[in-house]
Amino acid sequence: xxxxxxxxxxxxxxxxxxxxxxxxxxxxxxxxxxxxxxxxxxxxxxxxxxxxxxxxxxxxxxxxxxxxxxxxxxxxxxxxxxxxxxxxxxxxxxxxxxxxxxxxxxxxxxxxxxxxxxxxxxx
Amino acid sequence: xxxxxxxxxxxxxxxxxxxxxxxxxxxxxxxxxxxxxxxxxxxxxxxxxxxxxxxxxxxxxxxxxxxxxxxxxxxxxxxxxxxxxxxxxxxxxxxxxxxxxxxxxxxxxxxxxxxxxxxxxxxxxxxxxxxxxxxxxxxxxxxxxxxxxxxxxxxxxxxxxxxxxxxxxxxxxxxxxxxxxxxxxxxxxxxxxxxxxxxxxxxxxxxxxxxxxxxxxxxxxxxxxxxxxxxxxxxxxxxxxxxxxxxxxxxxxxxxxxxxxxxxxxxxxxxxxxxxxxxxxxxxxxxxxxxxxx
Numbered sequence: 001x002x003x004x005x006x007x008x009x010x011x012x013x014x015x016x017x018x019x020x021x022x023x024x025x026x027x028x029x030x031x032x033x034x035x036x037x038x039x040x041x042x043x044x045x046x047x048x049x050x051x052x053x054x055x056x057x058x059x060x061x062x063x064x065x066x067x068x069x070x071x072x073x074x075x076x077x078x079x080x081x082x083x084x085x086x087x088x089x090x091x092x093x094x095x096x097x098x099x100x101x102x103x104x105x106x107x108x109x110x111x112x113x114x115x116x117x118x119x120x121x122x123x
Numbered sequence: 124x125x126x127x128x129x130x131x132x133x134x135x136x137x138x139x140x141x142x143x144x145x146x147x148x149x150x151x152x153x154x155x156x157x158x159x160x161x162x163x164x165x166x167x168x169x170x171x172x173x174x175x176x177x178x179x180x181x182x183x184x185x186x187x188x189x190x191x192x193x194x195x196x197x198x199x200x201x202x203x204x205x206x207x208x209x210x211x212x213x214x215x216x217x218x219x220x221x222x223x224x225x226x227x228x229x230x231x232x233x234x235x236x237x238x239x240x241x242x243x244x245x246x247x248x249x250x251x252x253x254x255x256x257x258x259x260x261x262x263x264x265x266x267x268x269x270x271x272x273x274x275x276x277x278x279x280x281x282x283x284x285x286x287x288x289x290x291x292x293x294x295x296x297x298x299x300x301x302x303x304x305x306x307x308x309x310x311x312x313x314x315x316x317x318x319x320x321x322x323x324x325x326x327x328x329x330x331x332x333x334x335x336x337x338x339x340x341x342x343x344x345x346x347x348x349x350x351x352x353x354x355x356x357x358x359x360x361x362x363x364x365x366x367x368x369x370x371x372x373x374x375x376x377x378x379x380x381x382x383x384x385x386x387x388x389x390x391x392x393x394x395x396x397x398x399x400x401x402x403x404x405x406x407x408x409x410x411x412x413x414x415x416x417x
Contacts, residue, residue, distance in 0.1 A: 054160035
């Protein structure tokens with residue numbers, strides 16, 4: 001089963017992502033903050049990491065930097081999920097080694113699922 | 124603090140009656156839909172309160188008469204000046220006067236302490252907040268930048284210079300010197316209150332010289348203060364940053380509230396910093412002596 005780590009502090013957003021990705025061959029694991037997120041990433045080596053940029057302990061950019069420094073996560077795409085304006089999101093993605101970003105709020109379900117699938121297919 | 128506001132549906136309670144966990148929960152709820160949410164945990168909020176001289180006794184939580192939480196607002200106090208920060212209203216209760224009640228409450232707290240100068244920052248394009256502050260007499264004084272630099276940014280060699288690392292004591296002597304009027308977060312008190320502060324001072328071959336003081340957290344360099352004493356600010360800042368990032372190549376960097384017209388700014392961009400977002404700095408009242416002379 002494809003394993004997706006969701007690092008997100010807002011319970012409603014976690015519930016939304018779980019709901020949108022339910023019924024598919026995905027196992028969603030969840031971390032509510034950056035330190036837990038790093039530990040879970042190292043413990044589970046997920047197939048995809050969806051990372052909220054606003055976290056309560058360290059922000060998503062800092063966490064992405066830690067993850068990118070871990071060679072065991074080299075093959076794992078890290079995707080920022082953010083409400084930043086697109087221009088800012090692009091700069092952060094490029095600078096911090098993310099593989100891409102998904103804009104919040106998630107409005108179109110089909111688009112969100114297609115984005116998740118495309119990041120999973122990226123070699 | 125007045126137990127009720129003229130809007131009798133809103134009760135204002137001193138923030139000191141809440142634990143950091145409770146305040147964090149309220150604050151985070153107010154920010155869930157922000158473009159820049161900046162959630163906190165209790166430890167981060169406690170550090171924020173200490174570093175920025177926030178007085179929880181003079182800060183406020185808004186609630187309904189039934190005890191449902193509506194919002195929060197915090198007041199920093201230093202000598203003859205105050206700072207309003209962390210204002211937030213829970214999304215489904217906005218546009219009902221909660222933000223204004225919280226603002227008026229803190230302005231009243233400052234006035235009771237005979238403080239006639241209040242500062243704040245508002246995220247650029249947060250129009251409702253900007254309009255509220257303007258309505259209450261705050262005026263715009265400038266634009267501030269929040270910048271980030273990833274540890275994966277291409278490393279640079281340190282510029283050849285006579286460079287000297289400074290311990291906390293020597294660093295804090297420097298930040299007390301005149302750096303012009305700084306936003307609250309970058310005033311000398313913020314660094315005096317912070318842990319793990321150190322600095323760097325250097326002189327270039329042409330006699331240019333300057334210094335930079337910063338806080339080194341576990342994973343992050345932050346809270347920068349800097350000054351060029353002789354020479355071109357961008358050149359001196361570039362040399363300082365080259366030494367700093369050479370010393371800490373694995374640390375992420377976040378610097379807040381650099382004034383947009385700061386002459387050191389080109390060096391940050393050249394060093395790989397990227398802009399996260401902008402704030403507008405606003406003042407209420409006239410600049411007090413404590414800021415004019417520093």
